[in-house]
Amino acid sequence: MPFLTIAFPVFNPIAISIGPFAIRWYALAYIAGIVLGWIYARALIKNDKLWGGPAPITLLQMDDFILWVTIGIIxxxxxGYVLFYNLPFFIQNPAEIFELWKGGMSFHGGFLGCVAAVIWFARKNDVPILSLGDITTAVGPIGLFLGRIANFINSELWGRPADPSLPWAMVFPNGGPLPRHPSQLYEAGLEGIVLFTILAVMIRMGALKRPGLILGSFITFYALARITGEFFREPDPQLGFLWGGLTMGMLLSVPMVIAGAIIIVMAWRGKFPKHVPGSDQGRP
Structure with a gap:
């Protein structure tokens, strides 16, 4: 093993095992992310100062929305994983589409699922779409952080080969003999801790009073963080590098940077209505 290279601390991917039933760390990451996000969302809703008055969404509505957004994420x-990352395989093995316990989830697909859940729930319950989107994305980094930690525990989505002199380079058990970047931890820091901090500071500075500002900021900063992380992450083996050394994660994130920037500008300039047509901005 090269000098200073860290051996990967092998974890058991199964967190809890009771007889034939096993719960994996990845599943716990999803559950914990949703529960902690729900708790944080309720705290934001209860703080009238952040909204400049009563929040446009009630606690009961947020409680109901949790099921919707969970389904949207899954x-x-x-x-997204099936379509963007491994479509030929699933065309030949369609039954495996439903075998979620084997892994295979796409953030970009999950984000689109969240968007669909937000729009559908907001229309059905007469809730402002942008404000619901702001709350949803404000809590999103919690789940992203836990998900990347689960990736690290599972020794998956590891990084590209690193200089052996890099103090934190790791040899992953299923990544060959080369020391690699622990890119899962890089992404946990960027997509989780850094992004959560940016959004939390913006919220404290009154961003929730401008519908769409947190939503646009999440989209933009997540995409930039993901693109940065992709420079250190080994591409999925079935895809490899695409045009000009780009990866699928980079290509899917570029439109997010553009869309997020447009939303930020429109929200900052007050181009979005305070009350979404057909919605009651205040609590019922």
């Missing part, structure tokens, strides 16, 4: 994440 269906969208799996659909």
């Amino acid at each position: 269906l969208g994440g799996r659909t």
Whole structure:
């Protein structure tokens, strides 16, 4: 093993095992992310100062929305992985689309699933779409952080080969003999801790009073963080590098940077209505 290279601390991917039933760390990451995000969302809703008055969404509505967004994350994440990352395989093995316990979720697909859940729930319950989107994305980094930690525990989505002199380079058990970047931890820091901090500071400075500002900021900063992380992450083996050394994660993130920047500008300039047509901005 090269000098200073760290041996990967092998974890058991199964967190809890009771007889034939096993719960993996990845599943716990999803559950914990949703629960902690729900708790944080409720705290934001209860703080009238952040909204400049009563929040446009009630606690009861947020409680109901949790099921909707959970379904959106799972269906969208799996659909995105199937379509963006491994479509030829799933065309030949369609039954494996439903075998979620084997892994295979796409953030970009999960995000689109969340967007669909937000729009559908907001229309059905007469809730401002942008404000619901702001709350949803404000809590998103919590789940992203835990998900990347689960990737690290599972020794998956590891990084590209690193200089052996890099103090934190690791040899992953299923990544060959070369020391690699622990890119899962890089992404946990960028997409989780850094992004959460940026959004939290913006919220404290009154960003929730401008519908769409947190939503646009999440989209933009996540995409930039993901693109940065992709420079250190080994591409999925079935895809490899694409045009000009780009990866699928980079290509899917570029439109997010553009879309997010447009939303930020429009929200900052007050181009979005305070009350979404057909919605009651205040609590019922």
